[in-house]
Amino acid sequence: MPAAKSVIAKLPRLTPDRSLDSLTLSFLKTLESEGKFSGEIHADFPTRLIHATDNSVYQVMPRAVLQPRSRDDINIVMEMAGRDKFSEVKITPRGGGTGTNGQSLNNTIILDTSKYLNNILGFDKEKALVHVEPGVVLDQLNAWLKPHGYFFPPAVSTASRATVGGMIGSDSSGKGSRIYGKTSHYIHDMTTVLIDGTDFNTRALSASEAREIMDRDDRTGRLYRKVHDEIFPRRDQINATFPEMNRGLTGYNLKEAVSDQGDMNLSFLIAGAEGSLGMVKEITFRVIPLPKHKAITVVRYDSFDSALRHVQALVKFDPVAIESIDDKVMKLAEQDESWHMLGKLLGTENSAVATRGFNVVEFVGETPEEVAAKQDELRAYLDGNPDTDYAPIGFVQATDPGQIAAIWSIRAKSVGLLGNLEGKRRATPFVEDTAVPPENLADFIAEFRSLLDAEGLDYGMFGHVDVGCLHVRPLLDMVDEEDEARLRRVSDAVAELTKRYNGLIWGEHGKGFRGEYSPIYFGPELYDVLRRIKEAFDPEGQLNPGKIASPYSKNIPITKIDEAPMRGQLDRQIEDALRDEYLNATRCNGNGACFNWDLMDAMCPSYKVTRSRVHSPKGRAGMLREWIRQLSVGTDPMNQDLAVINGRDFSHDVYESMAGCLSCKACAGQCPVKVDIPEMKSRFLETYHTRYKRPVKDYVIAKLEYMAPLLASAPGLFNALQSIPPMPWIFKRFIGLTDLPKLHSQGLKSGLRARGIGKFRQADLDALSVDEKARSVIILQDCFTTHYDTDVFLAHVDLLQRLGYRVFVPPYRPNGKAMHVKGFLKKFDYQARQNDIVYGRLAKSGVAMVGIEASVTLTYRQEYAQRLSDRPDYRVHLFHEWLAGEISDGRLIAPKIDNAVNINIPASLFPHCTEKTSIPDVGVKWQKIFEAFGLKLTAEKTGCCGMAGVYGHETRHQETSRELYDLSWKKKVDATGAQNMLVTGYSCRCQVDRYEGVKPQHPVEYLAKLIA
16 A cells, blocks of 8 residues: 655644644654555644534644544554553544534544545345445445445434444434434444554344453453443443433443343444544444335424424324424525425415424335325324314425425535524534433423523524434524623533433434533443443543543543633634625534535535545635634734744645635535635635735636637637647646637627627617517627637527527627636626626616526626625526526417427436536426427436536646546446537536537537427
C-alpha cells in the first residue's frame, strides 16, 4: 500500500494560534516514519476545522485527523497509542459527523473512517448476513442489499450520510424501532480494536461459550471476566433501574450485555459507547427481507396534544411505525422542494379546521391484500369514531410509492427544515431525543412544553411517537449569552423531568457531552460499574475522553454540557456587518445533507469527487465562518496581517476551498437551510482579489459574454485560432483554459431572418392586441445558445412557430452570470441593473418572456434578487415552465405526433444541475409536455456532469471534471447511449460531446424535429 502522504513539514505553519503540541507531533512523525500506516495524516488547519463541528452546538478543535485506508491501519494507530511513550495521546472515532451532541468532537486525534473504510465486504444470503467496514453509509448499504431483497432496518433521518460505524457508536434506531429495534440488535459479530492494537471480537455467546473465553488468560479473557463479574451479580439492580422500554439503555448497555442466565454479548456494551472502549474495525450485520408492500395513513388533528394522545389508539392496529409532526414543521415543509407532491395528498387545502398536528402511520406486508386489510381496518375505526377523545379532523391514505416516499422525505428533513426558520434564534439540538414509555408521552410533552414556554422559547416537534421518543428542538440564539445560559437550565430541567417520567434523556442520538447526566440514570453504584469497565478497556482514558465515563482510578473529569467550546461563542466574536454579509455561513447547522452518498444526487459534486469535507458546502461555510471571525478579531482585510495563522494568510486556504466549488447552486436548492455557497463565494472572491492578483482566466471568463458577439462575427477564424498550435498550449499554459467550445458556424440573425423574424422593435410588442399577446413569446438570448449552440435557439423558434406562436427576439444582452461566479460583483451589479431596466420595460407589454439556458435564466430570479433591491416586477420563465403552463391551463392543445409509435429511440431527460435543484419538478413538467404530444419521456437521476459552465474548461480542474463525469454521467451514457439523451444544459451537452464524440439533443430540438 502507498505510504502516508507527508504533511509533517507543514504542521507548525498550519497550526492555529500555537504550535502543535510536541506529543501529538511526535506521534504523527512516528506514525509516518515507521511506514506501516497507509492512510492520510492531516494536521492542516482546514481539515481540523471541518472536523471540529458536527450537528450540535459545539466546536472542538482536534489535534489532527487520521483517515485510515485499510482496516489494519486502525490496529497500527491503536497499537502506537498503547505504547508507554504515547499513553497520553487521545483518540476519538468519527463516522458521518452528523451527531447532535458532540459524540465525535474532542480535542484529540480524530480517527475518521468515512473516506476509505466504506466497503461492503461480503453477503451470505442464506444466513442473511452482510459483512461491512465502519465507513459504509446506511443508504449505500441498503441500495446494495435491495437487489438481493434485503435491508438493514434502523432508519435514521441522516441515512444518506450516516455511517454504520457512527450508528454503532450511538446505537442508532429511528423510524420503525417498535418493530425493528436498534442498531445493536442487528450486530451478528463485530471486531473492535483495543487501545493496545489487539482485535476484540464480540458476538452472542451462551453461558458455556462465555465461560470458555473467561477461562483464557489473555486480554480478551480478562475483559470478559471483568464485565461478567461487574454485571452478573447486579442483574436484579440493573433490571430494576432500567425497566423494559423500546428506547432503552444505549452505551455500556449493562442490561443486554449479560443475561440473567449468564449469556453474554458484549456488542451491546460497545454499541452506544461512542468509541470510548475501542475502535470498531469491521461488522457483520443481520439483515432482513424487504417488505414487499407498504401503505401509509396520514391522520390530521386540531392540536398537537390530540395527535400525541391518539397514538395509543393507533398503536393497537400494529403498524410498523407511527411518526408525529407538528404544525411548525409542516408549515416549513410547504416551502420545500417536494411540497408540490404533498399539498393535496395531505388533505389540508380544503379542511375547515386548521391542522395543528399529524400522525403518519405506516403498514407493511408481503401482499397488497395484507396491507389493504390493515388500511381498511384503520379506516373503519377512524370513520366510525368521530366523537372519540382526541379524534382526528381528517385522514388520507396512500399506497403509491412516490407519494409515500415524498411524505417520509418531509419527516426525514424535519431537522433541516427547523434549521431554516427565520430570525436569530435557530432550532437547536440538545434535549431532542428524550424517550419515555409511550403511555407517558403526552403528559410528559405537556410538561416539557410548559418548561420551554416558561423560558420564552419557541420550538418544533417531530418523532417516533409509537415508542415514546419525540424530538424537541427549542429555538436558541447561541450567540446570545443569555440563551447560552438557557441551555444549562433547560437541560437540567429536562433531565429531571425525563427521569420522573421513567425515561431517558438520551433515547436515540447518543450521549456526547451529555455524559454528565449518566450518574442520574445509572445511580452511583452502577455508574461505578461503568467506570470500572471503562478502566478495563481503556486504563489511561485515551479513548474519546470526557464522554460517558472515565477510568475508575483516574481523575479525568466528564466534560459538562456548558464546558465544551461552542460555535456560538466563536460566532460572538464576528462583527455584525460581516455576519450579516455572510449570514448563510453562520446558519449552517452541520446537518451534513451535503455529504450525500448517492453519486446520482446533485449535491455536492466537489465533495463527491474529492471525498474531502473541506470541499463541501458545510466545509466551505465553516471556512468562511472562521475567516470572518479572523477578520473581526484581527484587522482590516487590506492590512498585512489579515487573518494570519502562524505565518500564513488563512484567506489562501479559503480561496483553495472555494476554487473547487463548481457554482452549480445545488446547495442553494437542496441544503435544508439553503446555504448558498456560490453567492458567498462571489463575495469572498471580490474581497480576496482586492489584495491578491486575479488569474488571467478569471478576466477571460468574466468577459466572455461581452467578447462573444465579436468572436461570432468570424467564427471560422476564431475556431481555427483555438486549434492551431501553439494556441491550445498558450491557452492552457498562460491563460489556464483548456478545450474551449467552438462557435457555431451559423449566425443567429441569419437563422431568424430565414424564419421571418427581423429586427426587434418595442413598438411591435406594444401594438399587439390582448389576444395576440397571449399567442406571442419573447425569447431572451444567452451567450451559449446564441453564439455556440445556435441550433438549439432556432429549434425553440421553430417549435413555437409550429405551435402557432409569434416569436420576438430582443437584441443580445450579457447576463453577467460569469462575473458573479468569479466575484466581479460591482460589474455584475451594474449589468444586472441595466438588464432590469430593459427587461422591466419588455415585461410591461404583457408578453411572456422565456429563457433557454437554465443557469442564465435563473440568474434573473436568484442572483439579481440577492444583489439588487427596488427591482422592476418581471419574471423570465424557463422554456419548459412556460410551455407546461400553457398546456395545463388549456391555452395550448398540443398536436399528437402521429408517428410516435414509430420512434425507435426512447427519450431520456437529463436536466442541468442548477435547474433540477432550483426547480425540482423539472422532470415532471417535461414528462407532462411530452405526454401532451403523445410521447413518453424518462427523467433520469444523475449527479453533476463535471462541466458546470466554465469549471470544466479551467485547466486546474481537468482531472476532477473528468472524474465527475465518470462518477455519474458516463454510467448513464453507457446505459442509454448519447443519441438517446435529451439534455437541457449547454455545458452538459458539451461535456458529453467532449468525452463521447456525440452531442446530445436538447428536448426542444427533439420535439421540433417531430412536428412538421
